[in-house]
Amino acid sequence: MSTITSTALQTSYPPLLPKSFNGNQPKTICLYPLSNYTFGTKETQPEEDPSVLARLRRLEEHYQNHGMRRTCEGILVCHEHNHPHILMLQIANAFFKLPGDYLKPEDEEIGGFKERLNERLAPVGNQFSGEGVNEEWEIGDTLAQWWRPNFETFMYPFIPAHVTRPKECKKLYFIQLPRQKVLSVPKNMKLLAVPLFELYDNTARYGPQLSAIPHLLSRYNFEFVDESGQVVACTPGVAPDGYVPKTIVLAGGDEEMKVDGEGENVKDENEVS
Structure with missing residues (x-):
């Protein structure tokens, strides 16, 4: 066996290079390092409803008055050690969710979505100053649509065949983060x-x-992209030797809990926003 391996390693045949495999690709996205961003906290934003049942009841009232509820959430991406990371909220040490919320009935979709993002993540008052504080949100592609067929917790990435009047549509948008930005969490x-x-x-x-x-x-x-603005890797790529990606707490919540990679807190996948 060792003889065969040695022969294979010393072969004189040149490697076969595959043809290009990049047809119909979307534009390449630049991801900036986590260290480029500034994170802080602001006043508490209490939950609107004390229970899932109360949220479903509020959803039913919204549907009776305004029709299907529209919800927008953002997928904000940066990188740490050349591995993409998603910015995400954790509420009450239990529920994970993306930044965003349901739109007011009178809101235009993109404008209303930006307002909800600011409510969740924009700094207030003179908390911070400098580049990135008033940076406009760049709303990109719609990456997914989830549908709530009835006044219940389940949502689906399609409308079931028997449903003609879904009660909620949740859209997930890709959001291109700028090189620098200031974010504050309740x-x-x-x-x-x-x-x-x-x-x-x-x-x-x-x-x-x-x-x-x-x-x-x-x-x-x-x-x-690194802190100096230089492209240091691209996909496909390899993370530095020995690095294991893990969740990082950026701001808010329990200050003693710096990493939340092994906890018991589980997001109820059907929890109502």
Whole structure:
């Protein structure tokens, strides 16, 4: 066996290079390092409803008065050690969700979505100054649509055949983060940077919507930019030796809890926003 291996390694045949495999690709996305961003906290934003049952009741009232509820959430991507990370909120040490919320009935979609993002993540007052404080949100592609057929917790990535009047549509948008930005999270929430490695095939912890994000982002090619603005890697690529992606707590919540990679808190995949 060793003789065969040695012969194979010393072959004089040149390697066969495959043809280009980049047809119909979307534009390459630049991802900036986590260290480029500034994170802080602001006043608590209490939950509107004390229970899931109360949220479903409010959803029913909204439908009777305004029709289907429109919800927008953002997939904000940066990188740490050349591995994509998703910025995500954790509420009450239990529920994970993307930044965003349902739109007011009178809101235009994109404008209303930007307002909800600011409510969750924009700094207030003179908390910070400088570049990135008033940076406009760049709303990109719609990556997924989830539908709530009835006044219940289940949502689907399609409308079931027997449903003609869904009660809610939740759209997930890709949001291109600028080179620098200031983000503030309510004190009763945590802002996490969750690696794709942690989300992938992890419905038990994050639910079907969040665990599907690596699939949604697989359509893109990424360039990983360092703090000085230089491209240091691109997909496909390899992380530095010995680095294991893990969730990082950026702001808010329990200050003693710096990493949340092995906790018991599980996102109810059917929890109502």
